[in-house]
Amino acid sequence: MDLYTRVLELDRLTSSGRFMEALEKFYHPDVTTREGNQVPVISREAHQVKLISFFSNIERVNRITLHRVAVGNDVTMSEYTFDLQNKEGHRILWNEVLRRRWKNGLVIDERYYTAS
DSSP states (O other): OOHHHHHHHHHHHHHTTOHHHHHHHHEEEEEEEEETTSOOEESHHHHHHHHHHHHTTEEEEEEEEEEEEEEETTEEEEEEEEEEEETTSOEEEEEEEEEEEEETTEEEEEEEEEEO
């Protein structure tokens, strides 16, 4: 499977809210993830714990929209809008670009660039 096909499949899982399946299928066990300038999260397992914690406060996923994908030189970028509702009833709406570096068909490094 070429990189373009891989990122489209990863983004299809993400857009449908199947985050854990995407993580298991497309992320290297030693992946590093990072939001902006925050401390990196190192390992697929640690990233899974972070996702579980985040989504434990989410009541509903209203919509996840993938706008654009760019691919080149083992790097992909996916532009999303996430529309969620937390358990307190507040809407969470943010736009994000996920920059991913790939190694041997798996995401080895992912960084999030977010604008509310």
